[in-house]
Amino acid sequence: MSTPGIIWLVTVREVLERVRSRSYVLATGAIALLSVALVIGTARLPDFFEEGPARIAVTADSNNTLRDAINTAARQLDVEVELSSVDDRAAGQAALEAGDVDAVVVASEREVLFEKSDNASVLAVVNQALRTTELQARLDALGLTLEQARPLIAPEPATVELLQPEEPGRTLEDGARAVTFLSTLIMYGALALYGNWVLMGVVEEKSSRVVEVLLGTVRPFELLAGKVLGILAVALSQLVAGIAGIVAGILLTGDVNIPDVSGIVLVVAALWFVLGLLFYNFAYAAVGATVSRQSDAASAAWPLVMVLIVPYMASMFLIPDNPDGLISRVLSYLPLSSPMAMPARYGAGEPALWELALSVALMLPSIAGIVWLAGRIYAGAILSSRPRVNLFEAFRSSGELSS
Amino acid sequence: MLEIDQLRKRYGNVAALDGCSFTAAPGRMVGFLGPNGSGKTTTMRSIFGLVHLDSGEVRWRGAPVGPEARRRFGYMPEERGLYGRSRVGDQVRYFARLHGSSAHAAAEETGRWLERLGLEDREQSRVEELSHGNQQRVQLMVALVHEPDVIVLDEPFSGLDPVGVDSLGEMLRAEAARGAAVVFSSHQLDLVQSLCDDVAVIDHGRVVLHGDLDEVRAASAHRYVEASVAPSNGGSSMWPPRDGGVEQVWQRGHEVRLRVDRGTDPGPLLTLASQAGTVEYFRFEPPSLSDLFMEAVRR
Numbered sequence: 001m002s003t004p005g006i007i008w009l010v011t012v013r014e015v016l017e018r019v020r021s022r023s024y025v026l027a028t029g030a031i032a033l034l035s036v037a038l039v040i041g042t043a044r045l046p047d048f049f050e051e052g053p054a055r056i057a058v059t060a061d062s063n064n065t066l067r068d069a070i071n072t073a074a075r076q077l078d079v080e081v082e083l084s085s086v087d088d089r090a091a092g093q094a095a096l097e098a099g100d101v102d103a104v105v106v107a108s109e110r111e112v113l114f115e116k117s118d119n120a121s122v123l124a125v126v127n128q129a130l131r132t133t134e135l136q137a138r139l140d141a142l143g144l145t146l147e148q149a150r151p152l153i154a155p156e157p158a159t160v161e162l163l164q165p166e167e168p169g170r171t172l173e174d175g176a177r178a179v180t181f182l183s184t185l186i187m188y189g190a191l192a193l194y195g196n197w198v199l200m201g202v203v204e205e206k207s208s209r210v211v212e213v214l215l216g217t218v219r220p221f222e223l224l225a226g227k228v229l230g231i232l233a234v235a236l237s238q239l240v241a242g243i244a245g246i247v248a249g250i251l252l253t254g255d256v257n258i259p260d261v262s263g264i265v266l267v268v269a270a271l272w273f274v275l276g277l278l279f280y281n282f283a284y285a286a287v288g289a290t291v292s293r294q295s296d297a298a299s300a301a302w303p304l305v306m307v308l309i310v311p312y313m314a315s316m317f318l319i320p321d322n323p324d325g326l327i328s329r330v331l332s333y334l335p336l337s338s339p340m341a342m343p344a345r346y347g348a349g350e351p352a353l354w355e356l357a358l359s360v361a362l363m364l365p366s367i368a369g370i371v372w373l374a375g376r377i378y379a380g381a382i383l384s385s386r387p388r389v390n391l392f393e394a395f396r397s398s399g400e401l402s403s
Numbered sequence: 404m405l406e407i408d409q410l411r412k413r414y415g416n417v418a419a420l421d422g423c424s425f426t427a428a429p430g431r432m433v434g435f436l437g438p439n440g441s442g443k444t445t446t447m448r449s450i451f452g453l454v455h456l457d458s459g460e461v462r463w464r465g466a467p468v469g470p471e472a473r474r475r476f477g478y479m480p481e482e483r484g485l486y487g488r489s490r491v492g493d494q495v496r497y498f499a500r501l502h503g504s505s506a507h508a509a510a511e512e513t514g515r516w517l518e519r520l521g522l523e524d525r526e527q528s529r530v531e532e533l534s535h536g537n538q539q540r541v542q543l544m545v546a547l548v549h550e551p552d553v554i555v556l557d558e559p560f561s562g563l564d565p566v567g568v569d570s571l572g573e574m575l576r577a578e579a580a581r582g583a584a585v586v587f588s589s590h591q592l593d594l595v596q597s598l599c600d601d602v603a604v605i606d607h608g609r610v611v612l613h614g615d616l617d618e619v620r621a622a623s624a625h626r627y628v629e630a631s632v633a634p635s636n637g638g639s640s641m642w643p644p645r646d647g648g649v650e651q652v653w654q655r656g657h658e659v660r661l662r663v664d665r666g667t668d669p670g671p672l673l674t675l676a677s678q679a680g681t682v683e684y685f686r687f688e689p690p691s692l693s694d695l696f697m698e699a700v701r702r
Binding site for chain 2: 001006009010013016017205208209210211212213214215216217218219383
């Protein structure tokens with residue numbers, strides 16, 4: 001049988017063994033449900049937390065000027081109000097007690113009624129409105145216009161000058177920032193989680209000694225590639241479950257104010273999901289081959305975890321605010337960091353197409369390189385009976401097995 | 404013919420294999436013997452490309468063994484290994500597939516072997532749920548499911564009870580009768596003698612005795628006398644003889660085992676024995692495998 005045929009058999013076994021397990025079914029279901037919940041939450045939560053407009057009732061003895069002034073003041077002070085009328089103070093009190101309004105303005109008494117506690121922003125709006133109407137009345141009596149009177153009432157406000165104004169487009173909308181955070185989090189989680197699957201899978205085969213039976217008939221590289229590809233396929237199935245959950249959530253909520261994510265960001269994120277997993281999973285497999293016990297696996301893998309932390313921190317805290325800075329650019333080109341940094345830059349800004357092409361052009365040969373490197377280390381270490389094999393030694397002694 | 408030709412392998416200062424050579428022919432069983440640390444496992448792993456040899460070659464049907472030929476080999480390593488969490492049927496089918504069987508053939512072969520080993524009701528069990536003996540059976544199935552041309556088993560009888568030894572022996576004989584070349588290592592020399600057509604004895608990484616078991620026994624420079632003689636009053640004290648090229652191997656009560664030269668006439672020896680007392684039994688025979696082994700690896 002040909003090498004691709006063997007790799008296919010190994011891949012299929014890997015996928016079936018994992019997909020049939022209860023933990024896979026539960027985890028994948030949870031991913032789909034969480035995705036639905038995320039979309040619904042994004043759509044519904046703001047309504048839940050944000051207060052509606054302040055409902056202010058004005059007694060009928062007021063004139064339209066006061067109502068206009070309240071609206072104007074509310075706009076100036078950035079307070080949302082909803083105005084209504086009540087006949088008199090008693091009616092206003094009843095409406096307040098019934099919970100139909102939040103405040104009642106008794107115009108003739110220059111009085112504002114609240115139920116339990118006063119609301120500072122409503123009070124500020126009403127006070128400003130009262131001041132304006134009163135001022136207008138007094139000016140009318142004196143025969144002056146507001147413009148003529150303004151210098152008498154208040155000095156010109158201070159002027160503002162920004163010494164280092166922010167460039168337009170540099171700051172992120174909350175939505176775009178959330179998408180960037182989320183994609184970085186998913187990418188980091190996926191690289192660490194599925195990398196760990198590969199690691200533990202390789203250690204399991206080594207510690208159970210089944211690997212010697214396998215290598216009696218298949219080549220180390222075939223075994224290695226089949227495991228990595230199988231786990232990649234399972235990872236993609238869980239990614240699809242997540243995307244299906246998001247789509248279902250959008251369909252359920254109907255009208256969602258989805259952050260403005262262009263299609264290319266999704267394509268870039270999916271591309272890097274695959275490239276990143278390929279790159280890192282081969283590395284995890286090489287590390288797994290160097291240990292003989294499950295308990296040693298975590299300590300052997302810590303350098304990889306460290307390597308993952310750097311682009312993770314950068315993509316979370318640096319790139320969103322400065323997507324086109326030098327460090328951000330370099331991180332998005334280098335294969336160790338591009339799986340997280342490039343999608344983060346796409347979430348935060350608009351990198352040029354040549355930048356995407358460059359990082360892919362660097363990534364593909366790097367994957368080929370790590371496949372070769374991991375293949376040698378794997379072949380050099382997988383049959384060793386020592387509890388821990390040095391990576392470099394494993395690389396050199398890979399002649400022990402024809403990889 | 405499987406040819407193991409002049410294998411050499413050093414680990415640091417230790418020569419694990421030092422020109423190890425022997426052959427295994429289709430339809431025959433080779434008992435591969437040697438003291439601990441003599442290079443048996445390293446030789447067997449070499450057949451599967453699991454050792455990078457310093458020099459030497461393993462050939463099958465005249466050509467160096469590569470991945471394609473190995474696809475038609477079956478291997479049971481000294482350290483048994485299976486996927487503990489996989490189900491028995493899945494696991495055996497998987498190995499059949501890796502060895503080149505089509506999906507259909509793999510299913511058929513697996514069904515047949517499960518039945519043959521009495522595991523048909525455990526097909527859906529996870530390997531880790533099986534008893535030790537049944538795990539051994541699965542390990543054997545994994546090595547044999549694809550009707551291999553060459554079967555290599557490292558200590559297949561270790562840990563088996565007498566009934567298990569018997570049924571495994573029968574199974575291997577059947578595999579050889581089907582036309583497979585079977586090589587297995589063992590420390591149970593009587594078992595090997597009763598089971599094998601050929602033997603290869605390895606010591607310090609080099610094969611010191613190899614060939615058809617009956618022929619190497621006959622070709623030995625020695626013969627063995629085993630007798631039990633109950634001394635009688637007034638009998639001669641010339642038994643057991645201690646000169647004339649006679650060497651005593653062991654003595655237990657009235658029983659004695661002697662080594663003599665191949666050309667020795669047993670008649671005078673029997674006469675000596677009967678003069679000493681009542682001869683309860685007297686055997687004159689070529690060396691047993693155990694004798695040959697001790698002769699070959701004596702240092």
